[in-house]
Amino acid sequence: MKIVLNNREEFLETTKQSLTISELLVLKNYSFKSLVIKINGDLIKREKRETASFREGDQVEVIHLISGG
Amino acid sequence: MSRLFLITFLDPSFGGILSRINLGSATMRVDDIKRILKRKTVGIAGCGGLGSNAAISLARVGLGSLVLVDFDKVEEGNLNRQYYFSDQVGSYKAIALKENVRRVNPSIAVLAHLAELTPSLIADLFSGCDIVLEAFDRAEMKEMLIECVQTAFPSMPLISGVGMAGWGKNDLIGSMRSGNLYIVGDQQSEASDDNPPLAPRVGIVANMMANLALELMLGSD
Numbered sequence: 022m023k024i025v026l027n028n029r030e031e032f033l034e035t036t037k038q039s040l041t042i043s044e045l046l047v048l049k050n051y052s053f054k055s056l057v058i059k060i061n062g063d064l065i066k067r068e069k070r071e072t073a074s075f076r077e078g079d080q081v082e083v084i085h086l087i088s089g090g
Numbered sequence: 091m092s093r094l095f096l097i098t099f100l101d102p103s104f105g106g107i108l109s110r111i112n113l114g115s116a117t118m119r120v121d122d123i124k125r126i127l128k129r130k131t132v133g134i135a136g137c138g139g140l141g142s143n144a145a146i147s148l149a150r151v152g153l154g155s156l157v158l159v160d161f162d163k164v165e166e167g168n169l170n171r172q173y174y175f176s177d178q179v180g181s182y183k184a185i186a187l188k189e190n191v192r193r194v195n196p197s198i199a200v201l202a203h204l205a206e207l208t209p210s211l212i213a214d215l216f217s218g219c220d221i222v223l224e225a226f227d228r229a230e231m232k233e234m235l236i237e238c239v240q241t242a243f244p245s246m247p248l249i250s251g252v253g254m255a256g257w258g259k260n261d262l263i264g265s266m267r268s269g270n271l272y273i274v275g276d277q278q279s280e281a282s283d284d285n286p287p288l289a290p291r292v293g294i295v296a297n298m299m300a301n302l303a304l305e306l307m308l309g310s311d
Contacts, residue, residue: 053229054229054230055229055230055232055233056233057233057236057237057268057271059268059269062268062269064237064240064241066237066241067233067237082268084252084268084271084273084277085252085277086229086232086233086236086250086252087229087252087253087277087278087279087280087281088227088228088229088280088281088282089227089251089252089253089254089255089275089279089280089281089287089292090136090138090139090140090141090225090226090227090232090251090254090281090287090292
């Protein structure tokens, strides 16, 4: 599946038509605890990660947050 | 932690490459700048290193109102980066910052709230703001605040500080944009016992946040 991930084209190895955010995080090994996630500009809350999904051509952003301030 | 960090950092699809910010630049006389800023309100979530330094800069340039929220007290160890003085150790940060801000600029209105921010409180306290600065210490609090502000106020610019621990590495610090969410920092230097946040780098990021807030406020008038 080809998507735009953090403003770059990204090919995801999957046979599925759509993927959930949780599946993306596993697929990409994104293991940070705190993240901000958007699909096509819409914020996906933490509790929606299991259900919110995207498909071919969608824009996905995964911003990791780290401590310090 | 450092191994996970390396894997993620080396993955080119992760972080640091959101859209560059380009709001255009303008020039303006100082009286016009003050006239615009006088009508503006900035909310600051967390009065630590980022929040205290950003607040002082915004007060200096003539911001009209600040909404400060923090439940913590000033500690000795905060003085290596936060805009407090040694005789303020033990005072509530929001109150001490209000004093310091008003010593710089007596005409700024400051609402200081001693509270730990929860989703409902965020929606209440920041509803009248033009811009909110996310200036928390802990990553999970940053996530909570970003989720709440972007949900409650989708059209309000939100500026978050991410990654400023340690020293040096000036070139890594930058700003990125995702819709109304702006991320300022190097997005990789996490604060820890072995990598403490220190005045210069925290001050740089805090002032970049204030600088971006200015750009948004002066550009949108």
